[in-house]
Amino acid sequence: MTKTLLVDNGANTIKVGHIQLRAPKIVPNVIVRGRTDRRYFIADQLDQCTDFSSLYYRLPFEKGYLTNWGAERTIWDRVFNHVVKADPSDTQLVVTEPFFNLPAIQEAYDQILFEEYGFQACYRTTAPQLCVFNEWSALFKDESDRLPDACVVVDSGYSFTHIAPFAHQRPIAKGIRRVNVGGKLLTNQLKETVSFRHYDMMEETYIINNVKETCCFVSQDALVDLATSRLPPDGNPILQEYVLPDFTNTTRGHIRQNEPLQPDQQVLVMNNERFMIPEILMHPSDIGMEQAGISETIVQSVQACDPEYHGLMYANILLVGGNANMPGYKDRIEQDLRQLVPTCFDIRIATPADATVAGWMGGQRMMQRMSKSELQQRFVTRNEYLEHGSDICRRKFA
Incomplete structure (x- = not known):
């Protein structure tokens, strides 16, 4: 067999x-x-x-x-x-x-x-071609095992973010777009930021990647969160202290809650880095890249397809890839799309239980x-x- x-x-x-x-x-x-x-x-x-x-x-x-x-x-x-x-x-x-x-x-x-x-x-x-066959009941609000006639798969992974429109489970080549931002770029950008502001972490890819996955989130309003991050520590809900591993007693870091700091522990203070690093996904121009962000690129991808598919595509958007697990990612894309897409179109976005x-x-x-x-x-x-x-x-x- x-x-x-x-x-x-x-x-x-x-x-x-x-x-x-x-x-x-x-x-x-x-x-x-x-x-x-x-x-x-x-x-x-x-x-x-x-x-x-x-x-x-x-x-x-x-x-x-x-x-x-x-x-x-x-x-x-x-x-x-x-x-x-x-x-x-x-x-x-x-x-x-x-x-x-x-x-x-x-x-x-x-x-x-x-x-x-x-x-x-x-x-x-x-991978997006396979994702089309995934579970769509989160969008259809029922237990049916049907697939959408048209959809958009947003695959934000390690190297790139691909936006791929599909019709009848086949990719529409003229609508496929790529944003040259992925998890690797975010980790490298966080390494440079932390090395400039705190410790030299340019050789600590593994540690910084864990910091990114533990602390970072996608802001719903970066300007409001920036103002909050400037408040004193006692009134700043964004500020977190990440206890770095020493690889003797601990092999993985954690966010410090109320426990006392031990003499041999090193703390990495994460403040506006928590949301400004993921903000690159939405605005690559922040680091000098002449590209649109994910939400704008979704609109460009849909507009490149035949008009009869537009309504179905905006109503069937699937977010996959490692970056889709970041808190606030889905809500931010939905919020941005609502400002860019005509009100006559419904916007429905689904994220699998484990987008990876x-x-x-x-x-x-x-x-x-x-x-x-x-x-x-x-x-x-x-x-x-x-x-x-x-x-x-x-x-x-x-």
Whole structure:
């Protein structure tokens, strides 16, 4: 019996698992070298690390594109052999790639998966394409298992934010937009800000990323919150004290509540950084990028599509990707869209329970919903690839 393996191959994490699982396993898509023990940690081995200070990262992705195939093959070897224990000879693979992927990189995907790993069949697609098949009941206010005729998927991940409109589960190419802001840029910007104002944290990517995920939120009114952040500490609800880990007694930091500060503890004071760093998602021009923010780009994406779809698209917006888990993200986009979109259109926005794994969960539902003949039209078998090469992949995956 042929097994189906889903791999949402993100630039930061890989969401992987067989379709019969309830949820995927999430492993870092990175090779890390520790500073103290000089040991290399591959993918899920990062959990074994005890000192996360000044880690050296080796990333397969550069600016959102898979360029370091040596590192990626090492990570995939670890994932396929230890994390999920897949046998490629009797497994069909669903793997994701970014929008606007270069043809040379796509050919490398096909060559490595079919020739080096020997998967029985493969379907290469994008994460937003899989998200279309996700759970939409949050929008429809009922328990029906239907899919919208037209929708917009906003995927804000590690490298980019992609806005992709869909009609009848097919992407509308002329409406796809990219905002060159993702989680990596936010983390780097927070590193620079903290290093300028407090401690030198330019080498502490892991720690600052945890600070961002713990403390940051998307403001509903940045000017009002800026005024609040200037108040004295006693009357400033925005100010937080983040206790940094020492990697001797603690390996992860936390927000200081009312407990007394220990003599050996270092505190990072987070004030307007908490909301001004995520504000870059809404206004990239704040750091000199000549691009519109997410809300404006959604409008541009919808306007590029045929007018008969506009109402459906504004009423079916799905927010996915790691940044969608940030507090206030959905409310801010809804608030901004209401100011930009004509009042004759309803605006409905949904966010999955865990926006990070939305692509994998959508792929699972796609495999369950589609008939065998529909799936055959999407998958390329290994025999077809060996006979026709990447040409057949270009035709089917397009």
